[in-house]
Amino acid sequence: MPASDSVDLFLFRHGIAAERDHGQDHPDRPLTLRGVQRTLAVANRLRALGYRADQILCSPYRRAAETADLAVQAGLASQARIESTLAPGRDPRPLLRSLHGRCLLVGHEPDLSALAAALIGAAPGSLRLRKAGFCHLRWDALLDDPFGHAELQALLKPRLLIPCSD
Structure with a gap:
């Protein structure tokens, strides 16, 4: 794991959630059974790869809180x-x-991808996190403002972490 003179930010998009009701988003949409299984498999694989955060912060939306609990x-x-x-x-x-x-943030799209792009100084829309996708960014802890100065360490689709998934 990294030295203490850096900030390691892990972004974890919530897993597959129940369908929107009449096309409208709702904060109480839960993860589906497949979403729980896939997200837990991704989180277990990340842990096996050595990822560990000092804290997890998550959106107040149910699907993000459930994803954080699985993490x-x-x-x-x-x-x-x-x-x-993070809402x-x-x-x-x-x-x-x-x-x-080391901090893991659990949230939503397009917010997480936009955040990652802004941190590395990339154009909006240049990154995309899939459901249960993971991104690792790092910057010098002495920076007053990390935006435009972070380094992309990893951007992983769930199927790369758990190849049996689609």
Whole structure:
């Protein structure tokens, strides 16, 4: 794992969730059984690869909280905490400027991909996280503002971590 003079940010998109009701999003949509199984398999594989966070922060939406709980179950961190700025459409920039160590954020698209792109200085829309997808970014902990200065360490689709999945 990295030295303490860097910030390691892990982004984990929530797993497959129940369908939208009449095309409308709803904060209480749960993960499907397939979503739970696939997300837990991805989280277990990430742990086996040596990923571990000091903390997990997640969106208050049910599917993200369930994904964070699965990450805790897999041993990616000891506990998860709800963070309102990770709800869809919110601005997590102030949160990121206060991070240190290794932190896993669980949230939604297109927000997570836009965040990753902004951190590495890439064009909006240049990255995309699949459901239960994972991204690892790193920057120098001494930076006042990591945006445009982070390094992309990994961007992984679930099927790369658990090849039996589609």
